[in-house]
Amino acid sequence: MELRARTEGVGRMTLATMPEYDSTRLERVGSHAVVIGASMAGLCAARVLTDGFEEVTIVERDSLPDVPAPRRGVPQAQQPHVLWEAGRATLEHLFPGYSAAVLEAGGVKVDGQTEFNNYSNGDFLANGDRSFAIYSATRPVYEQIVRERVVALGRIRLRSECQFTGYLLDDTETTVEGIEIRTEDSDSEQVRADLVVDATGRTSRTPALLEYHGYQPPALDEVQIDAAYSTTFIQRPADDHRAFGALAEAPRTRGGVVAPVEENRWLVSLHGVHGDHPPTDYDDFVDFAASVPATEIRELLEEHPPVDGEIHHYPFAANRRYHYERLSRFPEGLVVVGDAVASFNPIYGQGMSVAALEAVLLHDVLATGGRVDAGLRFFDRTMELVDIAWTMAVGADFGFPETRGQKPRGTTFFNWYLNRLLRTAHSDGALTDAFVQVLMLERPPTTLLRPSVVWRVLKPSGGVRQALHRQVEGTVRR
Ligand SMILES: Cc1cc2nc3c(=O)[nH]c(=O)nc-3n(C[C@H](O)[C@H](O)[C@H](O)COP(=O)(O)OP(=O)(O)OC[C@H]3O[C@@H](n4cnc5c(N)ncnc54)[C@H](O)[C@@H]3O)c2cc1C
Structure with a gap:
């Protein structure tokens, strides 16, 4: 009870509690949707929008390669990108055959139980009983396959080398009705849409543009x-x-x-x-x-x-999270997804998985309430998911006293508990299994506080048990 109370701020939305993606659940909610940014979050969002809009346009400022290759707009693409199970399973739902395509492109199926060696708190974690796979490839491979599958859906127009420059709002400034872009051929072009999704990543200009249009910008952590x-x-x-x-x-x-x-x-x-x-x-x-x-x-x-x-x-330099979910006023016709909302220290490799899971939640938000208030309802739905990734990433960062920023409630306790869990996992594979499922966003961190796990973590180790025993014996003899 006490343990739960201390971590109640941590969300529970993961793969395990995600609504099932069923493309037929979303009936027609509009004729044209625009997604800005053709990286993982934008492509996943575009995929689900095809279920509810006659036509979807993706606007991307880069020129897009035909083969997996790094590009300017995704400078992190040369860095390691692990695709955790929550992301892989979700991409598989969104694009059936996705995992096989990663392997066909040269990706490697790592046996997570025996080939994935995780060092923490002074040693490698013991192998657990659970078998699982990690589909390992470079970032451009993951993105290229998603992009090819999105384009193959038809009804999606992918406009590369188009720079988003601003939102078009109605006269009352309450509804986004499209965007303005700059292309090589035109100084400025207007693209009208019933829904606009900002998936421009860490450099998103939505907070500044909200302010420009008279809105309170989201608080930044x-x-x-x-x-x-x-x-x-x-x-x-x-x-x-x-x-x-x-x-x-x-x-x-x-x-x-x-x-x-x-x-x-x-x-x-x-x-x-x-x-x-x-x-x-x-x-x-x-x-x-x-x-x-x-x-x-x-x-x-x-x-x-x-x-x-x-x-x-x-x-x-820094983890960044915009608290859109705290806003009480937000324009109709606009949603913000992926790193544009929160980009965490990639040490735990969660960004692509969060982007894929968010697409399923966007689909659910549109399926359950249409376009009305879609932005605020989406931020509300995704808050728990973002909380988990954020809490894990910045939680680890706050282990260092030099880390600056707002520490989520319960971090000190959770770090203490997690470190103890990881040390015990050097010899207890059941704890490795429990931890890895949280790491992979399959299960929420609260599952680490289940009695069966807590008991394994907090039970006195052999050494402590013997010391206690000696102390008790000594007391009795005296
Ligand atoms: C070093 C590093 C390592 C990482 N490792 C992992 C990992 O191991 N696992 C994992 O899951 N995640 C990892 N991530 C996170 C991951 O890269 C992102 O979370 C993921 O790409 C989703 O981001 P996004 O699509 O929201 O934004 P981005 O990937 O940043 O893409 C934004 C897109 O918007 C386009 N764009 C921007 N501005 C405009 C504009 N004005 N007009 C038109 N287009 C525009 C850009 O060109 C780009 O295509 C890592 C990140 C970093 C920095």
């Missing part, structure tokens, strides 16, 4: 972590599917991740927080890897040649 990622690729034997994760955790500011990806490569990524940034030179990179506790990461770098020796660097 920023949690400063001053992190950076450096990533390279090394050659991998085709049948070696091992993956490693040894994330920075207080007081250790450095961490690393290794993931098998397409073209028989391992993606090796190192990170550091609070200014302890990984280098951009290959030799220094290998040295930095030696300071990450899972020695396997350095060994892999020494034993397997680099693909091209290039290091891709990405600074990540």
Whole structure:
């Protein structure tokens, strides 16, 4: 009871409690919808909007490649992108055959039980009994497949090299009726729509545009972590599917991740927080890897040649979350999704999964109440999901005393409990299973407070038990 009370602020919306995606539930709610941004959140939103709108237009400022390739508008694409089960299962619902397509594109099916090695609190977590798979690939592969499937749906017009510049509101400034864009051929063009979805990521201009149109902008939560990622690729034997994760955790500011990806490569990524940034030179990179506790990461770098020796660097200053759900006034005809609402320290790799789950919630919001008040109803529905990802990411960040920002309620207690759980999971695979399901957004963090889990976490360890026993014996003898 006490444990639950201390973490009551943490949401419960995950894959386990998500409404089932059924395309037929959404009847026609409008004739034209516009999505701004053709990355993961925008593409997933566009997919569900085709169920309720005659036509959907996606507006994207980049020119879009025909093959999986990094692009300017998604600068994080060179960095590791793990697709957790909640995201994979949701993408599979939205785009049947998605997981198989990842493998066809060269992605690797990692046996999560035996090939995914997770280091935390001083050792690797024990293998659990639950078997699960991780479909591992580079970020451009995940996005390319979604983009191809969205385009194949028909009824979607994908307009690349179009820059969104502003919203068109009605005379009373209460309803968004479309957007303004700039293309190579025109200074400005108006695109009318019954619903506009902002999926422009961290650089979203919606807060500023709301203010411009006389609305209160959403409150911004920023949690400063001053992190950076450096990533390279090394050659991998085709049948070696091992993956490693040894994330920075207080007081250790450095961490690393290794993931098998397409073209028989391992993606090796190192990170550091609070200014302890990984280098951009290959030799220094290998040295930095030696300071990450899972020695396997350095060994892999020494034993397997680099693909091209290039290091891709990405600074990540702060977690950012706009509290749209706290607004009481918001224009009709507008919804904001994905990183445009919240972008978390990617250390826990949740952004793509949150984007996919949000699309299912957007579908549900439209299916249950049509377009009326869709924005505020959507923010209300997604709040718990965003809460979970946010709480986990910034919770880990607040393990470091240097972290600045608003600490969610219950963080200190939850960190203490989670660290104890992870230490116990070095020898108790049932706890590894419980933790991984939370990590993968399959189940809410509150499941870690079930009596069966709490008992395993809090029961005295062998050493403590013996010490207690000795103390009791001593007391009795005296
Ligand atoms: C270093 C790093 C590592 C990450 N690792 C993981 C991971 O392991 N797992 C995971 O699930 N997530 C990870 N993420 C998060 C993930 O990348 C995002 O959550 C995911 O891409 C969803 O973002 P989005 O679609 O909302 O926005 P974005 O991916 O940022 O895309 C925004 C899109 O909008 C377009 N755009 C922007 N402005 C305009 C405009 N004015 N007009 C037209 N188009 C515009 C951009 O070109 C882009 O295509 C990571 C993020 C970072 C930074």
